[in-house]
Amino acid sequence: MSKTKARSILYRLIESGQLIHKALLVPLLERGLEPGDDAVLFMLHDTLGASEEALAEEIGIPFEALMPRLERLMERDLISRQAIGADLSPGLALTERGERIREVLAAAWTELEEALAGDLSHKERKKLRKQLGRFVELLRI
Secondary structure (H helix, E strand, C coil): CCCCHHHCHHHHHHHHHHHHHHHHHHHHHHCCCCCCHHHHHHHHHHCCCECHHHHHHHHCCCHHHHHHHHHHHHHCCCEEEEEECCCCEEEEEECHHHHHHHHHHHHHHHHHHHHHHCCCCHHHHHHHHHHHHHHHHHHCC
16 A cells, blocks of 8 residues: 555655745744845845845846845845955945844754754754755755
């Protein structure tokens, strides 16, 4: 007898992914942010002075779709355009407010991951992360 769809690994991955997505939306929505805003905040934390073009490419959305998001985040004082580095090249950076909100979002992410994988050993977490990465590569077209 074969497993029902509800007991399959694929079903459980989809179900858990949807629930994780919902849980991660809570701190965004509580702060008046939209899905995807977190990607911008995390990326600008990691890449100080990124250009709009580089940010769009790294996040994986068209430049034209990114621009309204950036304008909205600038209006909310989460990011700003700044001269970065010794050559003062134009780029984007988090404001102090943007960095504080990014920290809250990162803490929520860490808390959720710990709640989900806290009972796994370091070795088991690494193995799971690698396996899920393999799934992503197999599905990427």
